[in-house]
Amino acid sequence: MAPVLLRMHASIVATCLLIGACAEAPTQSDGLQEPRQSSSQAMQSLDTVSSVSDGVFSREQSRRGEARYLETCEKCHEKDLAGGGDLDEFVPPIVGEEFLSEWAQWSVGDLYEFMTLEMPPKRKERAEVTADMYADILAYILEQNGFPSGPAELPPDMDPLVTIEMSPSK
Numbered sequence: 001m002a003p004v005l006l007r008m009h010a011s012i013v014a015t016c017l018l019i020g021a022c023a024e025a026p027t028q029s030d031g032l033q034e035p036r037q038s039s040s041q042a043m044q045s046l047d048t049v050s051s052v053s054d055g056v057f058s059r060e061q062s063r064r065g066e067a068r069y070l071e072t073c074e075k076c077h078e079k080d081l082a083g084g085g086d087l088d089e090f091v092p093p094i095v096g097e098e099f100l101s102e103w104a105q106w107s108v109g110d111l112y113e114f115m116t117l118e119m120p121p122k123r124k125e126r127a128e129v130t131a132d133m134y135a136d137i138l139a140y141i142l143e144q145n146g147f148p149s150g151p152a153e154l155p156p157d158m159d160p161l162v163t164i165e166m167s168p169s170k
């Protein structure tokens, strides 16, 4: 997976340059922040940074995503999202601890970007998946990983998506 992570890192740097949001990039983990932060500063960062445990997709969206997933991704990642080795190539799971720990330091936007650039692997098949469909599929993946739904939908838009961390807030 190393090349994938390198590509994603490059995309985060590019995002920082474009929107000047480096302070919110996932590489700045909690451990790097000043330990004695005033509570008003803490409140401010809560306004702009959320996580997958904050109800960032709606139930309706994940139902749409499930239908898309079955059409587009299931043949490789399987119905239970656990992947496997039936095909020529090993297909990694997109559910469970291993998957989540791999993505823990990244944002939902990074996962979204990876999917839009790489999945499904065939370019011709990717061309049939719209940005809205990717957002819906992402909602389904988050739901299957045990994260809660909420009132709003995940937008098919990198700017808000990079502010949502893949690692659940404590």
Ligand code: HEC
Pocket: 001, 004, 069, 072, 073, 074, 075, 076, 077, 089, 090, 091, 092, 093, 094, 099, 102, 115, 118, 119, 120, 121, 129, 137
């Ligand atoms: C033809 C088989 C195939 C299809 C169809 C496919 N994938 Fe994949 N997927 C793979 C393989 C192989 C990998 C591992 C290689 C890689 O990461 O590029 C992978 C990797 C991934 C990863 C990264 C997993 C990790 O451990 O970080 C995600 C997320 C993912 N796929 C999501 C999807 C989604 C969403 C769809 C449908 C839109 C999809 N895939 C369709 C074969 C497939």
